[in-house]
Amino acid sequence: xxxxxxERSVMxxxxxxxxxxxANEVRDTLAGDLAVTxxxxxxxxxxxxxxVQRDGGxxxxxxxxVSSRExxxxxxxxxxxxxxxxxxxxxxxxxxxxGPDEAAAVRRLLGD
Amino acid sequence: xxxxxxERSVMxxxxxxxxxxxANEVRDTLAGDLAVTxxxxxxxxxxxxxxVQRDGGxxxxxxxxVSSRExxxxxxxxxxxxxxxxxxxxxxxxxxxxGPDEAAAVRRLLGD
DNA sequence: CTTCTTTTCTACGTGCTGTAGAATATGTCC
DNA sequence: GGACATATTCTACAGCACGTAGAAAAGAAG
Numbered sequence: 001x002x003x004x005x006x007e008r009s010v011m012x013x014x015x016x017x018x019x020x021x022x023a024n025e026v027r028d029t030l031a032g033d034l035a036v037t038x039x040x041x042x043x044x045x046x047x048x049x050x051x052v053q054r055d056g057g058x059x060x061x062x063x064x065x066v067s068s069r070e071x072x073x074x075x076x077x078x079x080x081x082x083x084x085x086x087x088x089x090x091x092x093x094x095x096x097x098x099g100p101d102e103a104a105a106v107r108r109l110l111g112d
Numbered sequence: 113x114x115x116x117x118x119e120r121s122v123m124x125x126x127x128x129x130x131x132x133x134x135a136n137e138v139r140d141t142l143a144g145d146l147a148v149t150x151x152x153x154x155x156x157x158x159x160x161x162x163x164v165q166r167d168g169g170x171x172x173x174x175x176x177x178v179s180s181r182e183x184x185x186x187x188x189x190x191x192x193x194x195x196x197x198x199x200x201x202x203x204x205x206x207x208x209x210x211g212p213d214e215a216a217a218v219r220r221l222l223g224d
Numbered sequence: 225c226t227t228c229t230t231t232t233c234t235a236c237g238t239g240c241t242g243t244a245g246a247a248t249a250t251g252t253c254c
Numbered sequence: 255g256g257a258c259a260t261a262t263t264c265t266a267c268a269g270c271a272c273g274t275a276g277a278a279a280a281g282a283a284g
Contacts, residue, residue, distance in 0.1 A: 002114055004272045008195075023230080034274050041230065042273080044132075059230055059281065073202045074209060076192045080185060088217055090185045095221045097186060103222055105200055109207045110215050116241045147244050154242080154261065169280080170262055171250060225284100232279070241263070241270085254255105 001049045006034075010042050011051060015069040020055055020062030113161045118146075119175060126182040132167055132174030151164050 003011065013029055014021065021029075027039045043063050046052040053071065055062040065072075081087050095103070115123065125141055126133065133141075139151045151168065155175050158164035167174040177184075195208050207215070 002271090006273060035272090036230080037276075038274050040277080045272080051156075053251085056231095063230080069196060070198070070201050070205045073192060073196050074205045077189060077206055078203070078209075080173075080188045082193060084185050085182060086182070089182050089217060090189070092221050093182045093186045094189055095218065097190075101252090102200075102203075106203065106207065106218070107222055108205050110219055114240090118242060146242090148261080149245075149263090150243050153244080155265085157241080168262095173262080226281085229282075232277100234275100234277080236274085237273085239270105241268100243265085243267085245264100247262105247264070249260100249267080251260075251265080254257090 001051075003051075006038075006042055007046055010039070011065065011069075011072075014063070018064070020064040022060040022062060024060065026063065047057060057098040099104065115163075118154055119158055121185075121202040122151070122158060123177065123181075125163065128178070128189065132176040134172040134174060151216075167168065171209070 009030060010026060010094050013026060017029065023040045023043060026043070027034055027036050030039070043052055043068055047054055047063075047069070051066055053066050055064075067075075081090060084090050095106070098106070121142060122138060125138060129141065135148055135152045135155060135171055139146055139148050142151070146168070155166070159166055159175075163178055164175050165178050167176075179187075193202060196202055208217070210218070
């Protein structure tokens, strides 16, 4: 599920400032001068996409990211890798393109 | 630049059957019963997106993928990774999620 | 009950994609 | 070269996702 620019901005905001937020807080933190209804529409769409969860206990409702930015991004990576028949071949090209320092980091992360 | 379903099918075809193809060949190889003009429209759009190159020397024109599926996919991966502030953190989560056999493959690819 | 706040419904413009007919350009055969 | 076949471009439209927000409804507060 691809995100539009505003949806992406909202997610970035929720990731950068954790803790559930009200629509008005999101609106005030976002750049630009959007109507609250706009923010609510976007939050609802993100909720339907499974990226945002809502605490609708008492008003105003609070919204927060379902998963971390990192986990979400890993999901995207796997989605991309799943669209290709030879995952390994893509990883090979990818690893061939990263810098030496990053390669070292990868080795370390794999418990060298 | 995201691809639609038909655009994706055409790219898969061009990747799976290398060598430049005419629009009619593409049409005949694609599933479904599309008009040639449809295929030509899609090929033109893919050309504009930089994914397809056309040899317009003599008619019928021949179309082929600009880069390999692997290179294109690596581009997508880097695009995803570029949308995040801490690339390393994402890689960490990604590597943590791959199987042991794939981890071994990665180590090997990094010139263990 | 009246008023304010919050949320939902509804709506519209825009851009992308799938789809293809109409119009045009190019090649081929007598 | 003219008629016919083939290929390409133009134009168009429907559907969907997204940005955007007003109108309407639902809930809270005094």
